[in-house]
Amino acid sequence: MTRPNEDEYARQEAEIDELYREVILDHYRHPRNRASIESPTVSRQGYNPLCGDEIVVDLLVNGGVVEDVAVRGGGCSISQSSASMMSEAIVGRTVDEVESLFGGFTAMMRGSDDVDLDLLGDLEALMGVRKFPVRVKCATLAWHTLREALQELTGGKA
Amino acid sequence: MSSQNVSEKPTGPLDVGRIREDFPILGRRVYGKPLVYLDNAATSQKPRQVIEALVRYYEQHNANIHRAIHCLGEEATAAYEEARAKVARFINAPSPECIVFTRNTTEAINLVAHTWGRANVGPQADILLTQMEHHSNLIPWQRLAAEKGASLRYIGLTNEQTLELDGLDELMHDRTRILAVTHASNAVGTINPIGRLVKEAHRNGTTVLVDGAQSAPHMPVDVQAMDCDFFAFSAHKMLGPTGVGVLYARRELLDEMEPFLAGGEMIKRVTLEGATWNDVPWKFEAGTPNIADVIAFGVAIDYLTGLGMENVRAHEMEITDYAMRRLRQMEEVFIYGPPDVADRGGVVSFNYPDLHPHDIGTILDREGVAIRAGHHCTQPLMRILGVSGTARASFYVYNTLEEVDVLVEALGKARAFFSNDTP
Numbered sequence: 001m002t003r004p005n006e007d008e009y010a011r012q013e014a015e016i017d018e019l020y021r022e023v024i025l026d027h028y029r030h031p032r033n034r035a036s037i038e039s040p041t042v043s044r045q046g047y048n049p050l051c052g053d054e055i056v057v058d059l060l061v062n063g064g065v066v067e068d069v070a071v072r073g074g075g076c077s078i079s080q081s082s083a084s085m086m087s088e089a090i091v092g093r094t095v096d097e098v099e100s101l102f103g104g105f106t107a108m109m110r111g112s113d114d115v116d117l118d119l120l121g122d123l124e125a126l127m128g129v130r131k132f133p134v135r136v137k138c139a140t141l142a143w144h145t146l147r148e149a150l151q152e153l154t155g156g157k158a
Numbered sequence: 159m160s161s162q163n164v165s166e167k168p169t170g171p172l173d174v175g176r177i178r179e180d181f182p183i184l185g186r187r188v189y190g191k192p193l194v195y196l197d198n199a200a201t202s203q204k205p206r207q208v209i210e211a212l213v214r215y216y217e218q219h220n221a222n223i224h225r226a227i228h229c230l231g232e233e234a235t236a237a238y239e240e241a242r243a244k245v246a247r248f249i250n251a252p253s254p255e256c257i258v259f260t261r262n263t264t265e266a267i268n269l270v271a272h273t274w275g276r277a278n279v280g281p282q283a284d285i286l287l288t289q290m291e292h293h294s295n296l297i298p299w300q301r302l303a304a305e306k307g308a309s310l311r312y313i314g315l316t317n318e319q320t321l322e323l324d325g326l327d328e329l330m331h332d333r334t335r336i337l338a339v340t341h342a343s344n345a346v347g348t349i350n351p352i353g354r355l356v357k358e359a360h361r362n363g364t365t366v367l368v369d370g371a372q373s374a375p376h377m378p379v380d381v382q383a384m385d386c387d388f389f390a391f392s393a394h395k396m397l398g399p400t401g402v403g404v405l406y407a408r409r410e411l412l413d414e415m416e417p418f419l420a421g422g423e424m425i426k427r428v429t430l431e432g433a434t435w436n437d438v439p440w441k442f443e444a445g446t447p448n449i450a451d452v453i454a455f456g457v458a459i460d461y462l463t464g465l466g467m468e469n470v471r472a473h474e475m476e477i478t479d480y481a482m483r484r485l486r487q488m489e490e491v492f493i494y495g496p497p498d499v500a501d502r503g504g505v506v507s508f509n510y511p512d513l514h515p516h517d518i519g520t521i522l523d524r525e526g527v528a529i530r531a532g533h534h535c536t537q538p539l540m541r542i543l544g545v546s547g548t549a550r551a552s553f554y555v556y557n558t559l560e561e562v563d564v565l566v567e568a569l570g571k572a573r574a575f576f577s578n579d580t581p
Contacts, residue, residue, distance in 0.1 A: 012189050016524055020575070051516050052533040052546035074546050076514035077576070132520060 018128030019135070020077065027081035032088050037070045042153045046073075046145025048137055053079045057145045061153060064095050071142060078135050082126055083142035089123055095150060102147050109136050170476050171469035178556045180205040180461075191526030194561045199344050199372060199505050199552035200530055201394045205461055208397055211454040222446055224423065238449050241456030242439075248459050249370075249389065250380040251406050258405040258412070258439040259452055263371040264294040266390035266405035267338070269442065270367055271298035273415040274388075275336070278365070281307035283335040286364070288313040288321055288350075289542055290343045293535040295369040299338055313339070315542060318496045319346045326358060334364045341373035345534040345548070346495035347478075347505035349373070356385045365411075371395060374404075375554070376474055376503050378467040381406050396462060397555075398455035401448045412438040419444040462555075470555055474504035477553045481506050481562045488569065494548060504553035507534075513576055515549040521572035527565050 037043075040058035047054055053075030060068035069091055071083040086105075090098045105123055108115045109130060117124050129139045178184050181203050186193050195203060215237070221230035223238050239254070246254045260266045275298075279285060285299045289312050303310050311329050314322040321339075330337070337359045342349045352368055359366045367388035373379055374389075375396030381389045388411070393402035407415075417424050417435055424444040426434045435441045462470065479499045485491045485508055494507045509515065519531030532547040533540045540547060551565055 012524060016521070016575075019520070025576070050532065051514075052537065052540060054546065076516040078516075135516070135520065138516065 015128065015131050019132055021125045021128060023122060023125045024077065024081045024085075027084040028077040031071075031080055031084040033070050033084065033091075034072050035070055036072060037068055040070070042149045044145050044149035044152060046141050046148070048075070048079065048141050050134075050137060051076065051079075053138060053141055055079065055083055055142050055145050057083075057142065057149050059146075059149055059153070061095065066090050066093055066095065066098060075141070076135075076138055078126075078129060078138040079141050082139045085123055085126070086142045086146060089121065090146070095154070098146070098150065102143055105143055106140060109140050171472040172465060172555055174473070174556060174558055177205075177465070178558075180207065181556055182206060182209070184556060188526040188528070189524050191524075194525075194527040194564050196551040196553065196557065196561065196565060197528045197530050198375075198554040198557075199395070199534075199550065201400070202375065202397050202554050203556065204399065204458070205397055207461055208399065208454045208458045211457040212399065212450055215450045215453050220450070223449055224440070234449055234453075237453045237456070238447070241452045241459075244456045244459045245404055246406075248379075248463065249374065249406060250382050252382060253409065255438050256406055256409050256412065258407065258442040259447055260390075260403035260405055260442075261401055261448070262394070262403035263369060263390045263392045264298075264403070266388075266403045267295055267367065267369065268298045269405055269418040270388050270390075270407070271302045273418050274365070274411060275299075275302045276306070277414075277416065279303075279306050279308050279335045282333055283308040284311050284331070284333050285309070286311045286313065286329060286334050286337045286359075288339050289315050290319065290321075290345065290348065290536065290539050291338070291340055292344055292369065292371070293537070294371075295338050295340060295367075296538070299336075308335075315539075319343070319348050319494055319539075319543075320496055320501065321348075321350055321355075323351070323354070330358060330362050330364060332363065334359075334362060336365045336367060338367040338369070340369040340371075341379075342376070342503040342505075343495070343536075343539075344372045344505065345536040345539055345550070346507045347502035348495050349377075349501055349503055352384055352386065360385065372503055372505070375462075377471040387411060393451065393455040393458065396458060398458035399451035402451045402455045405442070409438065412442070415442075417441050417444065421445050423447075465555060473555060474553050475499045477557055477559060477562060478502065478504050478506060480559050481551060481553070481565070484562055484566045485569075488566065488573075490573075491569075494543065505550060506552070507548040507550045509545060509548050510573065513573065515547045517576060518549045518569065518572050521575055522565070522568045525564070525568035525571065527568045529565070 037058040037060050041061040043058045045056050055073040058070040069087045071087045104115055104119050111130050126139050129135050183203050219233045221234045223235040242254045242257050245257050285303055285308055316322050341352055356366050365387045368386045370389050370391040374391035387408050389406040391404050394400040421444040424436050424441050426436050490510050492509050495502050515531035522529055530550040
């Protein structure tokens with residue numbers, strides 16, 4: 001194996017900083033929408049067997065619009081901040097819009113270049129996770145749980 | 159977080175400097191940093207001698223075993239069976255016929271659950287396990303219990319994650335058919351009092367399976383002194399290749415057990431109507447086995463025997479003691495398992511409050527330090543501990559006190575990284 005040069009070290013440091021962008025750490029330290037919803041339209045639990053992370057997503061959906069969302073659970077900074085950021089991104093959106101966000105976010109995590117970053121907004125901060133393949137599932141756990149909740153709601157049509 | 163504590167070179171039981179020269183992988187760098195491999199409970203690294211044995215086998219002796227009428231076949235068969243004899247000597251089994259090669263510990267335990275278990279565990283039976291079992295010594299028994307309508311019972315844990323043996327009498331009774339227990343915990347390091355457990359189980363007429371995946375690589379094991387009925391372990395955690403596991407069983411048990419897998423090699427006489435089984439242990443080794451890796455495993459055993467398992471154990475105790483002392487100096491760090499190194503293997507499992515083990519693992523990885531972060535295939539135990547996982551450093555013959563210093567320093571970096579409130 002060749003020894004990386006100084007630039008390489010700098011690049012690796014930068015990758016860690018990219019993974020743990022300040023906005024991510026902020027969501028980790030101060031997670032949004034943590035409380036549960038009293039009578040959610042749908043509630044779904046997600047589990048990552050790799051690391052034992054758990055997420056519960058509560059949704060209040062009215063007339064095809066996500067009026068309220070709550071996420072809670074335990075896990076690493078990436079899974080918890082991703083859940084927090086997701087909750088902010090989907091409130092007030094229609095189910096169809098949430099579906100597009102899901103598609104865009106998971107495409108970004110798969111490393112696709114063809115992603116509408118304007119659509120994703122702040123979620124783009126999680127792009128650095130792509131450089132850490134074992135952590136991608138942490139970032140997508142909340143989103144997959146959300147999607148299962150929506151599918152439950154629409155009888156599998158979402 | 160500079161390491162003021164000067165760590166003396168291990169003057170102890172092993173010549174670690176020389177040992178390290180045998181492991182090519184220890185010379186590589188990870189992200190530009192020297193590799194500090196502390197994930198030995200997951201799998202160990204392999205010495206050159208074992209790697210060369212694999213190459214030598216394929217370059218010089220490769221043939222199928224037990225049937226060939228040619229020179230290569232005889233050589234391969236002799237080497238394969240010699241490895242079986244080495245394994246028997248290594249754990250002081252009464253004879254090589256008590257040694258069955260499997261793919262890994264998991265398969266060895268499944269073999270017992272499927273064959274001995276199906277024949278001996280009925281609807282009224284209890285299966286006794288502990289709350290610290292690896293999934294591999296849990297799920298096979300859960301499946302057996304579900305199939306047979308048997309009941310699962312568990313020996314609980316103390317606050318130091320040792321087995322709660324008060325009340326064992328009530329857990330073990332005349333319907334307890336088997337006790338399946340780990341010798342040493344992969345998740346928290348606890349070494350269990352197997353001698354006492356076997357004694358009480360046998361007095362009760364209960365058969366005992368010991369999961370030795372974390373003990374055989376790290377300490378002297380004598381299955382006759384232990385008096386267990388089954389003992390299972392894996393080659394890849396003890397300098398050997400992946401794909402080889404060992405099931406030791408008392409001879410009379412193997413004789414009465416039905417085969418696990420059926421096919422070639424495990425039969426004696428076959429007609430269109432049926433077949434008779436081969437002798438023990440070949441009755442349990444259907445199909446072409448993992449010849450090359452078994453032979454190389456024999457070389458790994460030679461290597462460990464050369465070091466002396468007492469010395470291996472003493473070395474790991476020294477490192478574990480040092481690691482625990484260094485970690486205890488770090489505020490906030492919580493270490494699981496018994497406090498005395500005499501009661502634990504070379505596994506140190508720990509957590510920070512509010513710092514997830516995966517985040518620790520990622521930062522450490524970038525410092526070249528490989529640890530395990532997660533539930534360690536012991537989800538029930540993690541639930542009892544009230545955590546989703548732990549960070550785990552686990553040591554072996556080639557690890558040094560200096561590497562513990564690197565670990566501690568990297569942990570300091572991880573702590574600092576996540577507690578920094580300004581961008």
